[in-house]
Amino acid sequence: MSAVRAIDISVGMFILLGLVSALFLVVQTIDPSQVNAGETYVVEARFDHIGDLKIRAPVALAGVTIGRVAEITADPADYRAVVLLRIDSSFDNLPIDTDATIATAGLLGGKYVELTPGGDSEMLADQGEITFTQSAILLENLIGKYMLNSSPE
C-alpha cells in the first residue's frame, strides 16, 4: 500500500512540475526584478515616436540603469506616445528640465530611455512630467536621408 502511495505521490509531483513549467513557458513574463524592487517613483514622458521601445526596458542615467519603463500608451488627444518611467527613489533629485531620449543599445540592441539632467533647481516629483523629450532615432529614416543627400550633384 505504501509503495503504491509513493508511486502516486511522485507521479503527482512530476505532473505538477511539468504543468508549472508549461505555465511558465506560456506566461514567460515573471520578472524577479519587478517583484522585489525597492522604493520607486513614477514620472511621465511624452514622445513623438518611441521606435520599438518595450515595457520593462531600462531607464538609464549616464548609462547606468536606474529604473524601468512601466507603461506605454498613446494619448488620443495629442497623438503622442505616453511612457511611464518607474525610477529608483534614491534618484529623486533629477531636475525638472531633465531631458529624456530614446536611445539604442549598440547598433542592433534594444531601445532604452536615457535621462540627461538639466540645471533647474526644482526637482521632478512623483507623477511629474518630463517635458524635454527626444524621439527614437529611426535608423531606416537616417539611411533614407543620407541616401537622398548624397545623390550626385
Add this chain to the structure above:
Amino acid sequence: MIATVRDCWQSFGQFAANFGGFQMFSFRLLPYLPKALLRPRLITEQLYAVGALSLVLTMFGGLFVGMVLALQSHSTLVEFSSIDSMGAFVSETMVRELGPVVTALLFAGRAGSAIASEVGLMRATNQIAAMELMAVDPMQRIVAPRVLAGVISMPLLTAIFSMMGIFGAYLVGTRLLGVDEGAFWSQINARVDMHQDVASGFLKSIIFGASASLMAVFEGYYCQPTPAGVSRAATRTVVITSVWILLLDFILTGLTLPKV
C-alpha cells in the same frame, strides 16, 4: 561482388520488413489506446517508471544546456553589442528546437532502453506467451499503458527541460556575463511567440514521445528471446529512436517554421 549486392539487398529487405512491421504494430495498437484509459493504475505505474524517474536527468540536462547556450551565444552577441537579446535567443532555441529534441534523446536513452529491455525480458521468459494463454491481451496490458505514458510524459518533460534551460541561461547571463535582467526577460516576452514557438515545441514533443515509446515497445515486443536479443533490442531502440527523432525534427521544423 554479387554476394555483396545480395547482402545489401537482403539487409534492405530486412529493414523494410522491420519498418513495415512497426507500422502494422502501431496501427494494431490504435484501438487499444482508449480502452487502456479504463485502467489508470497501469498508466500511473508507467508514468512513474517513464516520467518521474527521468526527471532528474532531464532537469540537469536542461540546466546545463541553457548555461552552455548562454556562454556560447555571449561570445557572438557581444561582437554586435546585442547581448540583451540573449534571453530571446536562448529561450527561442530551447522552446522550439533543443527542448523537444534533446529531451527526446534523453528519453530514448533513459526510458526507451528501459522499456525495451523490460518488455524484451518478458518475451524471453515467456511471460507474454503466458498472458496470451490466460486470455490477457498483452497489447492491452503491456504495450498500450507504456505508449500512453510516453505520450503524456514527454510534453511535461520537455516543458521542464526548457524551463530549466531558460533558468540556467538566466543565471549565467545575468549573474556572470552582465546581461541586464529586465532586458533578458522583456526580450523573451517580446520575441517568443505563444503559437509559433511554444505550441510548435509542444506538438513536437507529443510526436516524439509517441514515436520514442512506440519504438521501444516494438523492439522489446519482437526481440529474440535470448539474453543477447534483449540487449540488442535495448541498443537498437536508442539508435533507431535517436536517428528517427533527428530526422523527424527536420521535417517538423520545416512544417512549423514561421512565414517571414
